[in-house]
Amino acid sequence: QKEVEQNSGPLSVPEGAIASLNCTYSDRGSQSFFWYRQYSGKSPELIMFIYSNGDKEDGRFTAQLNKASQYVSLLIRDSQPSDSATYLCAVTHGSARQLTFGSGTQLTVLP
Amino acid sequence: DAGVIQSPRHEVTEMGQEVTLRCKPISGHDYLFWYRQTMMRGLELLIYFNNNVPIDDSGMPEDRFSAKMPNASFSTLKIQPSEPRDSAVYFCASRGAGISYEQYFGPGTRLTVT
Numbered sequence: 001q002k003e004v005e006q007n008s009g010p011l012s013v014p015e016g017a018i019a020s021l022n023c024t025y026s027d028r029g030s031q032s033f034f035w036y037r038q039y040s041g042k043s044p045e046l047i048m049f050i051y052s053n054g055d056k057e058d059g060r061f062t063a064q065l066n067k068a069s070q071y072v073s074l075l076i077r078d079s080q081p082s083d084s085a086t087y088l089c090a091v092t093h094g095s096a097r098q099l100t101f102g103s104g105t106q107l108t109v110l111p
Numbered sequence: 112d113a114g115v116i117q118s119p120r121h122e123v124t125e126m127g128q129e130v131t132l133r134c135k136p137i138s139g140h141d142y143l144f145w146y147r148q149t150m151m152r153g154l155e156l157l158i159y160f161n162n163n164v165p166i167d168d169s170g171m172p173e174d175r176f177s178a179k180m181p182n183a184s185f186s187t188l189k190i191q192p193s194e195p196r197d198s199a200v201y202f203c204a205s206r207g208a209g210i211s212y213e214q215y216f217g218p219g220t221r222l223t224v225t
Contacts (some may be wrong), residue, residue, distance in 0.1 A: 041204055043216040044154070051211065094140065095167045096166060097212040098144065101154040 003027060006102035014110050019076040021105050023089030026070065030091040033065055033072045038086045040056065047087075048074070068089050079109040113137070114165050115217030121225045131189040132220045134203030135184055142206040145178055145188050149199045162188065171206060192222045 005024045021035075032051045036044035050056045050063040050072065062075040064084045072091075076083055089102040118157040124130055131132040138141045160170040160180045168178070173196070180186040190197055200221050204214040 007122075034213060038217075046213055046215065049211055049213050063203050086199055092212050096142070096158060096159065096161065097214075098167070099155075099214060103153040 001031075003093070003100050004089055004091055004102040006087075006105045008103070008105065010106040010108060012108045013079050014111055015079060015081060017079050017109075019083065019107055019109070021037045021074040021076075021087050021107065023072045023091075023102055024070055024090075025072070025091045027091065027093045027100075027101075028067075028070065030093055030096065031091040033063070034090040035061075035063060036088040036090060036101075037076045037083075038088060038104070040085075043087055052095075076107075079107075081109045083111050084108045115203055115205050115215055117201075117217035117220050119220060120218060121223075123225065124193055126194055127192040128224075129189065130193045130197075130224075132188040132201050132203075132222070132223060134186045134188070134217060136186070136205030137207070137215060138184070139203035140207045140215075141183075142214075143180060143186050144172045144204040144206070145186070146202040146204065146216075147199045148219075149204060153200070157188070176197055185212070190222075193222075195224045198222055198224050 022111045033050045035047045038044045048063045050065045056063045060077045087106040088104045092098040118133045128220045145157040148154045157170045158178045178188045200219045202219045203217045206214045
């Protein structure tokens with residue numbers, strides 16, 4: 001079983017809608033959780049990280065963490081065409097807290 | 112502040128040739144990670160260093176791959192001999208000593224082996 005699972009997508013939402021991206025992980029010892037955005041042909045770019053249960057908001061982005069359910073999500077409010085990208089979920093594991101990445105969810109925001 | 116720097120950005124080579132990818136981490140960061148990204152396998156961790164010392168190379172696919180970090184500002188990933196299945200985008204990322212463990216990625220090297 002893959003350690004980090006993301007809804008496979010692709011996901012399409014209209015401009016202005018809320019995009020919801022989901023991720024589950026298998027290692028209960030994971031402590032920190034990250035969302036990266038990757039535009040086509042570019043490198044992953046850190047959007048947000050969260051390590052406490054609950055919600056963390058940053059502008060139009062909200063990360064949600066539920067450690068009991070081993071679930072982390074990213075909400076993008078007022079989605080814009082510029083949000084169209086692949087979103088990678090990553091969780092820490094191991095003694096050095098290295099990252100394991102999910103396979104990503106491709107998001108398209110339709111004008 | 113400069114981010115992670117990688118070179119070359121693109122590399123096209125023939126099967127059997129040696130390929131060397133280079134990375135300069137963010138100044139002050141003490142962890143350096145090498146990843147490979149393909150459509151089939153996603154983003155895979157190959158090896159990582161802490162304070163220039165290789166810690167875990169279990170992700171290196173085979174002996175054809177090797178990595179070094181001779182000092183805090185430079186690392187190389189070498190493939191010898193290269194094969195077509197090595198074609199991928201190779202990313203270098205670095206991380207500081209903060210408690211949140213976030214990594215910052217370089218622009219990547221797109222490798223094509225023909």
